[in-house]
Amino acid sequence: MSTIGFIGLGIMGRPMATNLIMAGYDVIGYDHSPARYEALRQVGGQIADGVVELVQKSEIVISMVRDSADVEAVALGEQGVLANARPGQLYIDMSSISPQTARQVAEAGKTFGVRVLDAPVSGGEAAAVEGDLSIMVGGEADDFAAARPVFDVVGRTIVHVGPHGAGQTVKAANQLIVAGTIELVAEAIVFLEAYGVDTEAAVKVLAGGLAGNRVLDRKAAGMLARQFQPGFRIDLHHKDMGILTSAAREAGVVIPLGSAVAQLIAALKAQGDGGLDHSALLKLVEQLSGRSAR
Template sequence: MTTVGFIGLGIMGGPMAVNLAEAGFDVVGFDVVPPRNDLLTRAGGRIAGSVAEAVRKADVVVTMVRDSADVETVALGEQGILAHARPGLLYIDMSSISPTTSRDVAAEAELLGVRALDAPVSGGESGAIEGSLSIMVGGDAEDFQAALPVLEVVGATVVHVGPHGAGQTVKAANQLIVAGTIELVAEAIVFLEAYEVDTDAAVRVLAGGLAGNRILDRKAAGMLARTFEPGFRIDLHHKDMGIVTTAARDAGVVIPLGSAVAQLIAALKAQGDGGLDHSALLKLVEQLSGRSTVRPGS
């Protein structure tokens, strides 16, 4: 039985670790927030008292943490993964972080005989629960093949996209598209409501035509109801838009629409809405339009 150390058992990591445990892997989880451990223990996983304990006997280690700084601490710190990894360990970072950080971690791992992959995901909480995530993987092709038995449990679309850092670059592009699409769906909904259109019917017909997209499929109902329970928080998308705008600037690529949406997300965060789902961009469109955000049942 392959032992998987899984570090980060939050909204995304928790259900991913559960899926691995239910698939027969020996999963040893760790999170700095103890209540998050319960989901994994109910699925038959074990809980470690530290990163070091989760790593020592693991064949594979997966991290799903908040940002680049967290990955640096967890992977490179004195009590981190590389300090306690056995040679040959396969380390899969599934967080969404800077491509530069992924490359730096991979370089340090190589010096210690640890195989590293950056494998960020898309699909939100529902995809994590269903095991239907889209996973974009950067690193050596041979290591990618070795990781497939783990990755195919948590994802439905698993693609090797290039060398170290490539997974994070593709994830940045994903977040650019998602943010822009949510903003346009939000604008369309406010526009439709201003003309008292049957918005449920409008969303159905839009989803069936060329305007159809996964945001309409997965987010529109909650946007219409003004329920912004987080599947993916504004705080996290704000972080991701920082990654993509910085990476685009470094590459000399102009992203005018993406930069505008990044500012709108930043405005929501500044207003104290960072804990809401990123579909709460609708709330800001309403405010800018001078329309009420209060709806029955909201």
């Protein structure tokens, strides 16, 4: 088993690192917030004083951080992953960032002889805990094969989707579909409630037909109960929709529905709800419908 350095121990990173430890890997963690260290120690993880130490003590380095700027800060520069890695070392960024940044990091990796993969994930906190993530991977096929045993621990649907940056492009498409689906589920729930329908029964039958989807399976119960504890925060989905709309504009692709949902997410963030789960789109549908939130 390899020693894995894991950078970023937040909502997604902590359970992923934990699952790697449970699978027998030695894991060394690092996070900008030391308050997150105790949870890793409790399951047998080690802690590094910084990125340089983490890289030097690891065979494989994984980062799961907030955005493109954080990846650049972690990966590039004299104190970053690439400058301190050994030739041939594998660096896997599993954050959700812009395809352009992913390609930039991969190009920088070539300068240092470091193998780089962009491998963003989908499924939210529940799938991270269960080791059931969907992982879309960009990079060289040989590097994907080398990383596959690690991916098999934290995910179930694992696909090499193309060259560097392709993983992030597919993730942007994923976030478009997820945002649109959550918005439609939110609208359906408010519509059903306006007519006094038994919403739990309605969700059950909807989930069994053509309208069935993972949002209904994983999010509907919390939406009905107005429980929006973050599995994936509005702040982060706002960031991802920015990546999507920018990439779509660059490619000359029109996304009218996606752009509308991006504005709804931006509105929730502007109202101070950025820390809520993205299923809180339901709150905005209620507002727009003139219905009091429960």
